[in-house]
Amino acid sequence: MKFVMAIIKPFKLDEVRDALTGIGVHGLTVTEVKGYGRQKGHTEIYRGAEYAVSFLPKLKIEVAVASESVEKVVEAIASAAKTGQIGDGKIFVYSIDQAVRIRTGETDTDAL
Amino acid sequence: MKFVMAIIKPFKLDEVRDALTGIGVHGLTVTEVKGYGRQKGHTEIYRGAEYAVSFLPKLKIEVAVASESVEKVVEAIASAAKTGQIGDGKIFVYSIDQAVRIRTGETDTDAL
Amino acid sequence: MKFVMAIIKPFKLDEVRDALTGIGVHGLTVTEVKGYGRQKGHTEIYRGAEYAVSFLPKLKIEVAVASESVEKVVEAIASAAKTGQIGDGKIFVYSIDQAVRIRTGETDTDAL
Amino acid sequence: MKLSSVLRWGAPVLAVGLLAAAGAYAQEAAAPAADAAAAAAPAAPTPNKGDTTWMLVSTVLVLLMTVPGLALFYGGLVRTKNMLSVLMQVMAIACLVMIIWAVYGYSLAFSDGGGLNSFVGGFSKAFLAGVTTSTTVESFSRGVVIPELVFVCFQMTFAAITPALIVGAFAERIKFSALLLFTVLWVTFIYFPMAHMVWWWPGPEFASTNPAEATVAGAGLIWSFGAIDFAGGTVVHINAGITALVGALVLGKRVGYGKDLMAPHSLTMTLIGAGLLWVGWFGFNAGSNLESNGYAALAMINTFLATAAAALAWMFVEWMAKGHPSMLGLASGAIAGLVAVTPAAGFAGPMGSIVLGIIAGVICFVACTSIKNALGYDDSLDVFGVHCVGGVIGAILTGVLVNPDLGGAGVVDYTLDNGAGTAGAYSLATQVIAQCKGVLVTLVWSGVGSFILYKIVDVIVGLRVTEEKEREGLDITEHGERAYNM
Amino acid sequence: MKLSSVLRWGAPVLAVGLLAAAGAYAQEAAAPAADAAAAAAPAAPTPNKGDTTWMLVSTVLVLLMTVPGLALFYGGLVRTKNMLSVLMQVMAIACLVMIIWAVYGYSLAFSDGGGLNSFVGGFSKAFLAGVTTSTTVESFSRGVVIPELVFVCFQMTFAAITPALIVGAFAERIKFSALLLFTVLWVTFIYFPMAHMVWWWPGPEFASTNPAEATVAGAGLIWSFGAIDFAGGTVVHINAGITALVGALVLGKRVGYGKDLMAPHSLTMTLIGAGLLWVGWFGFNAGSNLESNGYAALAMINTFLATAAAALAWMFVEWMAKGHPSMLGLASGAIAGLVAVTPAAGFAGPMGSIVLGIIAGVICFVACTSIKNALGYDDSLDVFGVHCVGGVIGAILTGVLVNPDLGGAGVVDYTLDNGAGTAGAYSLATQVIAQCKGVLVTLVWSGVGSFILYKIVDVIVGLRVTEEKEREGLDITEHGERAYNM
């Protein structure tokens, strides 16, 4: 099994979720994160204090999938999340050894 | 070493932590996440606008453990987090190459 | 490629980011998390109700790097995040199979 | 234009004196009070615009206490997932009671009740019949009146906030429909009669021109004890506070109580609420003088000083007992002081109010921490510990602090000096006993009555939401929305 | 000291009667109204301090409605990223209009306009020329005056809040510079003339001592129709509401409308705002009586009851239609009730206000849910559905509920009893037709006028921010700051 973790722009969440549902992935976990990268931030001014804000709001999406689906999942996310603008984000894939569905105790791909 | 990541229902946090402490795990990291899965969400209505909210609040728990403890850690989490209702969550296990305790510079299992 | 995940004290973020930029790492993702460990929490009292709060605010930093840079990245984070006080946090390293830059479709180290 | 004699506290020492020497009066029971008063009025006085303005403003201030004041004070104390439910409960109760007030509440509270007059009014003013822009009611000074519609509005805000206070006791678990039903029943069977028992009397004109016995005979039960209550310590605070305790016991504890973190989701909101409550309370207390004069100013300074003293007292005692002075403690103390000074506002002297505040702050602190934890009931937001306990302290000590020797204002005896407002004789024992009788009747009437009403509502619609709904939070399950989408 | 005759609604039945029998009057057109009135005043009355205080307080209350009331009500409804932009829009508009008001707004609204007097005033009071601490204006009772500076302040707050109401329609997408420019143009060409058309008349002294025709001849256009509007249903709510709809249509939908989650970021703020709006609205409605008497009290109780009734009505109808009673529904209903009762406040009876509230609550609910969704425009915060729809309901039903047979107060005919305040004859048809004419003129003047102004502003600075900025949020892109850094 693999874990696909994607950092995307927040307003792309619904599109990504739809894309994943479209290819049969029905579970995922989302986290609000802040990203730092090439995309430039902005300056905030509060009276005399100016702050260069370089961390931008992003969403992290995590999906556990069977190894054989990884490619199409990455594909789906990549195309749904893409705007072509800087800051679109990244997708990382790594292996997982085990998965358990707490409710039933099912394991591995049955658990996803 | 292994990383055990569990997605659980928020109100189960204390029980899970107690279960882990019970088996000698004294460190963990918790993140507020939103989960999408089989558990159905709800509809929110704000005047004329209706939104189907399918992302539900969950907690992600991350524990780094020595490889040999993985089984009982997974076990402990699974039984503490279980309500038997849909949406109880998942546990994922993956390998880590290295761990460092920042304060002391200790590494690997000493760092946990 | 490797993923370096560090749990640090929140006020160390800027120093860590500077340290990473210093060694040429220009992308990272930050998550607000709560940590439980040896560092003792505090007690909060609201009228008659007392709560022992043992989860403390921490930041999780995630950086994907080429395998060869891992060491110096870990080093950089560890020394920037260190106060020598309990609760400084941990660094974990694990392998990733694949990385994709959504905007361009570049993969692996090109994507970082 | 008929002069209404519907009025409030002010001269019960007269009643007290009377009770002490009741046999001395030979005259028969007076004619129904209101009629008699109306008949007695020779030329109708016209309202002073300064008074009218003060009462308009006071009314607005009491609304401010309720929405958004009380709503925020309570709302900040619950968990995020129940925020809207609390805000909504407070506001929906207020709206509901306003309508009921206009339909029959004002009449039940402030009209002659015929044979039941000791306990409740009648329906002669239902739908505000006969209340026009030119009818007036008397204040506490002979010959001083205000437009009746202002009085209706002012009293309406009291009726609206009182049941909203109870919300704090069963917050985070009550079913919304049950709450609405309970509110309708509670104001009808508990609040309106209580208001009548405490506040209905024949008024200064009648009292100045008739023997004291006749005045007492025409008054509500608790008024006739000679109990004094400047702005509603019994009717509002003890009444709501005891109903709250009963509610907390009947509904039972919240799921996870004593185990889960139930910390206030936003003490910021609680502070805003506390501030607005304080600000609005000047309408409540100083407005209860019904006239813009030195006594309104006295009620104002007492409402400043008792509150400040109680806030500091709670803060310091908490600092000593728990190691930290907390903002919630400071704010809770302020509310305890406000509650305690409510009956005393126009009666105590400034220094007496400081003492009263200190006592209230310390005792309410103990009630909300040690005692509550010892007894183990789950009064979510400490309505009992603050409003009932603070209310009882205030009610009883008012009987002491009104003493002119302690700097108090004394109590007017309208039979003296042709109703010029002269204070009557003061007896500590007599007054304190009268106060205690008033408190006891309130505790029994409201405690027993509300218990019955809770049970009725439980049978009809069920009081509590399911455990699953409680866990998910009332905002989403009862109201289909969330307080924050940050 | 000259007595200004600048005044407001009060006796249009007189006008109505007049129009019905216009031919009966033989006299020539009156001299310019203000002069005549001034000449007619024999000895200048002095203000009663109770009235002055009431108007000072009412003015403060209307500011409370705006900042922070309206700002929070709206702010809570937008997404976090636009919170500050809304707060700022409301406050900046208010500040801007205050300055304009002192410079020429008061003069355009409340001075004689010469040849254009039916539509707009002149510049004789520009820079508040001639307005001093000793000049006064008449209230609606003959011989009762208040300091002119108080009236200037009170009316200034009306002018300040009205354009701020419109903000809700194009929130989350308008360019800040465009908003400021639009505001300047809008108050100048729409609001000041509207205020003049509705509120300018020769005043009680003149009306009591001159034939009705002369009074009508010196009044603004809508006043001369005989339309009644106690506190500004047309000038404020219909006016802002229709401008809002036009704005929503001209600017187009928000990016992501109907697709993205646009849930209110903090209904807590919305509730605070709703509460403060209610509290402040008593200044708006009861203050519009310009005098502290039984009619102010009537306006007050109506403002309580219609609001409570509308809040409950919206809540119950939503409960039935959607399955949940929501806090936003309760609060929206309250605002709908406040809007609807604005023109009726001092005219309807309490029971009539309850009926009015129920009707407004139900219809505005339908307007903001079914109708809005059916038509598909994106009026972000339902300014049209609440203020325009509620305003029209109120304006028309005021014509019905003023009927003394329905418990209404009737309308003073100053030509009777030497201007003592006696109600004139009432004719349902006549009054309702007058009301409808007033509504229509407002819809047309404001609808067409604001359309033109939007287009002008679009050409000069552009109305909307870029899509990218809209997506990032106006707080950062337009104002360089964020509402929350938690």
Next chain:
Amino acid sequence: MKLSSVLRWGAPVLAVGLLAAAGAYAQEAAAPAADAAAAAAPAAPTPNKGDTTWMLVSTVLVLLMTVPGLALFYGGLVRTKNMLSVLMQVMAIACLVMIIWAVYGYSLAFSDGGGLNSFVGGFSKAFLAGVTTSTTVESFSRGVVIPELVFVCFQMTFAAITPALIVGAFAERIKFSALLLFTVLWVTFIYFPMAHMVWWWPGPEFASTNPAEATVAGAGLIWSFGAIDFAGGTVVHINAGITALVGALVLGKRVGYGKDLMAPHSLTMTLIGAGLLWVGWFGFNAGSNLESNGYAALAMINTFLATAAAALAWMFVEWMAKGHPSMLGLASGAIAGLVAVTPAAGFAGPMGSIVLGIIAGVICFVACTSIKNALGYDDSLDVFGVHCVGGVIGAILTGVLVNPDLGGAGVVDYTLDNGAGTAGAYSLATQVIAQCKGVLVTLVWSGVGSFILYKIVDVIVGLRVTEEKEREGLDITEHGERAYNM
């Protein structure tokens, strides 16, 4: 019933004229002012209820400014972890000062100080001795009085808010116990004397019936300069502002200042606070007239216009200088305008107030941005830049704008027309010099005095928390609670 002559600003031009020709007066030093005034009063005037109501309301409004107004304004500007500490500091200070005020503060400020009378009052009114529901104090019109208890309350709120203003300077790092101790010392040694020096004078009755020299002889030091200050620009704003600067310097910078993100945690709260400050400030400024008449209305319109002008001025200048108009800028400008118009409120004309607002908005912007950054002190919430700088601007320009030729109200000379309220002669140089002397005395008294007090407190309990506590935040470390548990 004795008539107190304790009163405030109003006729210092009289003093100015006097000083200019001091040698002309032959009479001996007047008897102690209060006694003389009392003796001079033939028949005690009774309060007008309209005035009484206005002062009751104004008092409530000033409380609203403090809690929750100021608490929120400041609270929103700090980081989440210090939110409660700020809310608590403001409220605890207010409570503490209220008690002190009743115990000896009122007496020190508003009673005759015997030999020290130029600087401070005595203890004759300690514990509010002799203050009853029937004692009164004079307003600024001869023969117009208000109940003394109202005056005590009104002035109490001034004493309560002033030290709370200072909090902004050392927020996020001061020890709570140190703050309480400092407050006690500061009001005792700085505030009460300042209030006495600026506001104590023999009153209109005395001034109308005695030579000017006698009036001056019985007044406080700064009053005797002939400086005018309508609502407390010196006593409140310059006083608090300079103490704040000294505090910021003595305590030193916050840990991480200039490095860490210290953005306001909730500008929403700051906006609510700014709105409530504005709303409440009408009590402060227009209430300072002590009477409900055209001058209260003048103070009101000036408080609208200067505020709006300053808000817009800050916004536009920031827009030009920094590229964005910010909400915090708009709100800060509003506060700057409010501060600046405080001394000028009843003296300037409306157009003068607009000019004053623009100047204050621009200069305070520069003070809070460029100057502050250049000097490098860490006045956390810009108390100095807004209150001291704005206060000085206002104080000095008041001397200019009071000029009747510029639309100002002039200053009453009670020796003319038998005390009817006629304005005396105006000399720009004389008045501005008097203003500057007042400002200088305030800066020195308060600057030096507070420096000493800070040092004393530092020795006794220590001013700052430890670095570790500062980093974790005062909410948890000092108060054991958190503002938000979302």
